[in-house]
Amino acid sequence: MLLSLNSMRKMLTIITNVLKGSASKNVARVVAARTYADFTAEAAFDVKKCDTHRLDDAPPTKSVLTREDALKYYRTMQVIRRMELKADQLYKQKIIRGFCHLYDGQEACAVGIEAGIKPTDHLITAYRAHGYTYTRGVSVREILAELTGRRGGCAKGKGGSMHMYANNFYGGNGIVGAQVPLGAGVALACKYLGTDQVCVSLYGDGAANQGQIFEAYNMASLWKLPCIFICENNKYAMGTSVERSSASTEYYKRGDVIPGLRVDGMDILCVKEATKYAADLCRAGKGPIVMELQTYRYHGHSMSDPGVSYRTRDEIQEVRSKSDPISLLKDRMLANNMASVEELKEIDVQVRKEIEEAAQFATTDPEPPLEELCNHIFYNDAPLEVRGTLPWAKLKSVS
CATH class of the missing domain: 3.40.50.970 (Thiamin diphosphate (ThDP)-binding fold, Pyr/PP domains)
Structure with missing residues (x-):
């Protein structure tokens, strides 16, 4: 398909920008617009028999x-x-x-x-x-x-x-x-x-x-x-x-x-x-x-x-x-x-x-922080008391 004069001018502008190192993304967009519609949308492939x-x-x-x-x-x-x-x-x-x-x-x-x-x-x-x-x-x-x-x-x-x-x-x-x-x-x-x-x-x-x-x-x-x-x-x-660890290596039959x-x-x-x-x-x-x-x-x-x-x-x-x-x-x-x-x-x-x-x-x-060390032990964050004490209660972060 022939390109219009305007299209050719746009492409030349983009190529010039590429040479200047400033428009690689624009090139990607142009390539996408020009070719993505031509890709195969779906294909069938042979796979190894199980x-x-x-x-x-x-x-x-x-x-x-x-x-x-x-x-x-x-x-x-x-x-x-x-x-x-x-x-x-x-x-x-x-x-x-x-x-x-x-x-x-x-x-x-x-x-x-x-x-x-x-x-x-x-x-x-x-x-x-x-x-x-x-x-x-x-x-x-x-x-x-x-x-x-x-x-x-x-x-x-x-x-x-x-x-x-x-x-x-x-x-x-x-x-x-x-x-x-x-x-x-x-x-x-x-x-x-x-x-x-x-x-x-x-x-x-x-x-x-x-x-x-x-x-x-x-x-x-x-x-x-x-x-x-x-x-x-x-x-x-x-x-x-x-081979050295299993008498049978056919794991799918186990x-x-x-x-x-x-x-x-x-x-x-x-x-x-x-x-x-x-x-x-x-x-x-x-x-x-x-x-x-x-x-x-x-x-x-x-x-x-x-x-x-x-x-x-x-x-x-x-x-x-x-x-x-x-x-x-x-x-x-x-x-x-x-x-x-x-x-x-x-x-x-x-x-x-x-x-x-x-x-x-x-x-x-x-x-x-260190004070969170013992959180989330229970789903409802209930305190865990051991003989009436909370062993981590005095833990504090120093950083």
């Missing part, structure tokens, strides 16, 4: 993705990735203290699960929880402030890395495997109250051998609870490969009489379709179900673990180059004309800015 256990059918092997959802998924995964890298930096600067378990590499699990359930559904996970805290609606600012122990954190600086909560999100939990029976309890409440909700109860391959998990399986199966038990199998638990799915946890579309299938099964009164997401963490188990004593740097790099969840989605979008390189770069710039602003808040917001 392995099944005690199921007559399986999740679909094709997934329909809209451009709007693709951009949303890409941005959310980039936020989680950049947030975790910033947490790594703050920890090494000794601004974040204590335990800190990062989620980079596993972004397709959190974002794919959220895409397959409803915001009104329930979710509970272990201590590698920052990604889920974000997908459940908590801002990066509140998450990083919680990591640095500031009063602007989502738990007012008192919970730290392992204890973050939101609506219908029952937190990261520090006791290995303890969240699984809690999730079964939430699912029992859903059934008791007659809601159409399900509960996603997550744990890792290291926790998969815990006895309490099998107790939760048993009760959930007896009572047909709407619970999706999900094992995020990132292959190394705290630092031991699954529920025995409970049906199971083994899913490519590095492909967001595969996770989304499998989760939706599992949620539909639970809503139909056919729950529970066990899912195993085969994924990979780039960091060590925690920040105190370099992560290369039980696996090689070459292995980590190979996963990054061949199976990175963000790159896989990005390549699909570009190959099918669902976005432009410039558009995705602009998202990356916006995400980095958001993370930096959140980090600035997380390092300057005040810490909670």
